[in-house]
Every structure is written in C-alpha cells, then in structure tokens.
Amino acid sequence: MKKLLPTSTAGSLPKPSWLAEPEKLWSPWKLQDDELIDGKQDALRLSLQEQQQAGIDIVSDGEQTRQHFVTTFIEHLDGVDFAQRETVRIRNRYDASVPTVVGAVSRPTSVFVDDAKFLRSQTNQPIKWALPGPMTMIDTLYDAHYKSREKLAWEFAKILNEEAKELEAAGVDIIQFDEPAFNVFFDEVNDWGIATLERAIEGLKCETAVHICYGYGIQANTEWKKTLGSEWRQYEAIFPKLQASNIDIISLECQNSRVPMDLLELIRGKKVMVGAIDVASNTIETPEEVANTLRNALRFVDADKLCPCTNCGMAPLSRRVARAKLNALSAGAEIVRRELSN
Numbered sequence: 001m002k003k004l005l006p007t008s009t010a011g012s013l014p015k016p017s018w019l020a021e022p023e024k025l026w027s028p029w030k031l032q033d034d035e036l037i038d039g040k041q042d043a044l045r046l047s048l049q050e051q052q053q054a055g056i057d058i059v060s061d062g063e064q065t066r067q068h069f070v071t072t073f074i075e076h077l078d079g080v081d082f083a084q085r086e087t088v089r090i091r092n093r094y095d096a097s098v099p100t101v102v103g104a105v106s107r108p109t110s111v112f113v114d115d116a117k118f119l120r121s122q123t124n125q126p127i128k129w130a131l132p133g134p135m136t137m138i139d140t141l142y143d144a145h146y147k148s149r150e151k152l153a154w155e156f157a158k159i160l161n162e163e164a165k166e167l168e169a170a171g172v173d174i175i176q177f178d179e180p181a182f183n184v185f186f187d188e189v190n191d192w193g194i195a196t197l198e199r200a201i202e203g204l205k206c207e208t209a210v211h212i213c214y215g216y217g218i219q220a221n222t223e224w225k226k227t228l229g230s231e232w233r234q235y236e237a238i239f240p241k242l243q244a245s246n247i248d249i250i251s252l253e254c255q256n257s258r259v260p261m262d263l264l265e266l267i268r269g270k271k272v273m274v275g276a277i278d279v280a281s282n283t284i285e286t287p288e289e290v291a292n293t294l295r296n297a298l299r300f301v302d303a304d305k306l307c308p309c310t311n312c313g314m315a316p317l318s319r320r321v322a323r324a325k326l327n328a329l330s331a332g333a334e335i336v337r338r339e340l341s342n
C-alpha cells in the first residue's frame with residue numbers, strides 16, 4: 001500500500017552561503033565556471049540530504065541550480081533580450097526591471113534536464129520538478145514582439161511542454177508548474193490561463209501539479225496580503241475550471257493564510273498539496289499546528305489525495321529555519337497518519 005499523506009515542499013530551499021548570499025531573492029552566484037557547476041551539484045546533494053533527513057517523501061532539487069524560479073528558465077530561451085530592460089508591475093503588486101521579448105521565443109536546448117538527471121541518479125524516492133507556468137512567465141517580462149499576453153503564453157506553453165517531456169524522460173515523477181499569477185488575473189486564468197497550462201502538460205504520463213500561492217515572504221507580498229481582507233477567496237474564482245482540467249495535483253497556501261478551507265470542496269477529486277508551513281515567518285510550526293491544518297483540510301480532501309506541503313518556496317529563509325520547518329511538516333503529517341490508521 002502507498003504511504004498516506006506523502007510530504008513534499010513547494011520548491012525552493014535555502015542555498016548554502018558559499019554558493020549564493022542567503023536569505024535573498026535573485027542572489028548572485030559566488031562561484032564561476034566549472035566551480036559553479038560543481039558547487040550547484042554539491043548544493044543539490046546537500047538539499048536532497050536535508051529533505052531526506054527530515055523525512056520528506058517526495059523530494060526535489062530545492063532549486064539549488066537556479067537563481068530565480070522564473071528568470072532562470074527564461075534566460076535559456078531565444079527571443080528574450082536580458083540587456084534590454086523595462087520596468088513592469090509584477091502581478092499588479094510591485095515594480096521590477098525585467099528583460100524584453102524582442103522576437104519569436106524558442107528553447108534552443110533543454111534547461112533543467114541535466115540537473116533532473118543528476119537528482120534522479122542520487123535517489124530512488126519520487127522526485128518533483130518545478131517549472132514556471134506560462135502566465136507567470138509572461139508577467140515577468142516586457143513583450144515588445146507579440147504584444148499579446150495570450151499569444152506569448154501559448155508560445156511559452158509549447159516550450160514548457162518540450163521541457164516537461166524531457167524531464168519526464170529523465171525520470172521525474174511529478175512536474176509542477178508555478179502559477180502565482182493565477183491568484184491575480186482571474187478573468188485571464190479562466191479565458192486562457194488554464195488552457196495554456198493544459199497545453200504545457202499535453203502528452204505527459206507523469207503526474208502534473210500547479211502551485212498557486214500568495215508568494216514568497218517578501219515585503220511586497222506581505223503588504224499585498226494586508227489589503228485582501230479577512231477572507232481570502234481568490235481561489236474560488238479559478239477552482240471550478242481547475243477542477244475540470246487535466247492537472248492532477250493542486251498545490252495551495254493554507255497555513256496562516258485567510259483562505260477559507262471549505263473552498264477546497266470546489267476541487268474535490270484532485271490531489272491537493274496542502275501548505276501547512278508558513279514561509280513568510282521565522283516562527284517554527286509545532287507538529288500539532290501542522291496536524292491541525294491537515295485535519296482541517298481532510299474535511300474537504302480525501303485522505304488518499306492529501307499531500308502535506310509548504311505554502312511556497314523557502315529560498316528566502318535561513319537554512320536553520322527551513323530545516324526546522326521541514327521537520328515540523330514531517331512530524332505533523334505523522335501525527336495525522338497515525339490517527340487515520342486507527
């Protein structure tokens with residue numbers, strides 16, 4: 001029988017300080033050339049070992065080989081000029097200087113496939129690999145070529161599908177698309193966002209997931225959350241269409257968020273990665289707090305479809321805090337596992 005409540009993380013984990021400055025997004029690498037290649041692999045090994053020691057069931061690369069969950073993927077594509085930068089408003093929330101789409105976008109070579117093969121060679125556990133979703137990609141760029149968000153999203157979906165198929169062939173068990181933009185542009189999500197995501201997973205036989213959160217624990221996100229009121233009902237606008245989609249797993253933020261848990265009823269039948277760890281706080285959850293969040297979710301998610309997870313990536317946290325949070329996640333899941341087997 002398969003283990004109940006398999007644990008995983010949303011994606012990124014802190015990097016060692018010898019590889020990149022910690023507790024910082026877009027932190028530049030501290031190594032170059034061959035040293036950087038070796039350093040990234042060593043960090044990936046460490047990150048894997050930390051997940052294993054914490055008892056995480058579905059492991060990942062901790063995104064040790066990438067600077068940023070969106071930018072690093074885009075850097076490998078043709079058609080985007082990183083020297084030509086424009087300031088855009090990301091997810092209607094904060095301004096950032098981003099690269100420009102100057103021509104037809106394409107993927108001349110695979111982006112993460114070698115890294116995925118390396119992770120596969122290091123463990124027999126199920127592995128999950130994160131890619132940015134099409135809508136979140138277009139939201140992190142200035143488009144001077146297609147001049148249509150939807151058109152560019154379809155192009156990215158095609159490219160993501162190529163990468164995903166190679167990741168699947170490399171032995172990845174779950175391919176996850178990060179779509180925080182799904183929490184902001186509801187009309188577009190329903191018009192073409194979910195459709196482009198389905199294009200990105202076309203023909204895959206491995207499991208697929210979409211991660212939709214309220215973002216990293218950075219200032220701009222914390223300020224935005226304050227404006228959302230006492231009940232966060234963003235998921236409500238997109239769940240019906242997601243429920244009807246081909247995506248297998250939906251990864252959500254549930255710990256310390258104001259998302260009413262009963263919204264999960266709208267995606268009944270899907271596997272749910274329930275965020276039971278707050279990534280915007282250094283306070284370590286107790287196992288009992290994690291267990292409570294999971295018990296709450298179990299009212300709306302069947303036990304064989306619930307996967308305890310973190311709210312989002314933990315890259316901006318210290319390694320010590322991230323480790324302690326992973327341990328809490330495992331311990332909390334174990335409490336509920338025991339209750340379920342009684």
Ligand SMILES: [Zn+2]
Nearest residue numbers: 213215312313
């Ligand atoms: Zn996230």
